[in-house]
Amino acid sequence: MNWFKKKKTCVHCNKNKTRRDFENQPTCGACQTKILISREPTRICPVDGATLLKEHNNEIIIDRCPTCKGVWLDAGEIEAIKEAAKQEGMAVGMVVF
Ligand SMILES: [Zn+2]
Ligand SMILES: [Zn+2]
Structure with missing residues (x-):
């Protein structure tokens, strides 16, 4: 035992x-x-219609547009990733699906 x-x-x-x-x-x-x-469902960029690529940082999954470099977050992921996004200089789409 x-x-x-x-x-x-x-x-x-x-x-x-x-x-x-x-x-x-x-x-x-x-x-x-x-x-x-x-x-996760595949998402389409609302700006240019490109298929968003999924990236993950530890356990946070983000969708990033390969064309306009916009990043789309699920609810609850925004706070966790905001700092990292700022440091990397990414464009962040503050949209909650
Ligand atoms: Zn394993
Ligand atoms: Zn885009």
Whole structure:
């Protein structure tokens, strides 16, 4: 009997050890982010109609337009990313979908 939660190998990459569970399966942070990205709907830039590219910074997923460099955020992501966006000098679209 082991009363401590042991690190398990991520079932998605079979490489990273993790203590976190995602949908009842041991999942490392990188794989969890990848899964979340793959489930997000593709968005179209409202300015020029280009397909937005998904980028992630830790667990924050953003949609960035490859044409006008606008960045679109989901609700709750704005505060977390505002500082980073400012530092990188990105154009930030303050739109909540
Ligand atoms: Zn993994
Ligand atoms: Zn655009």
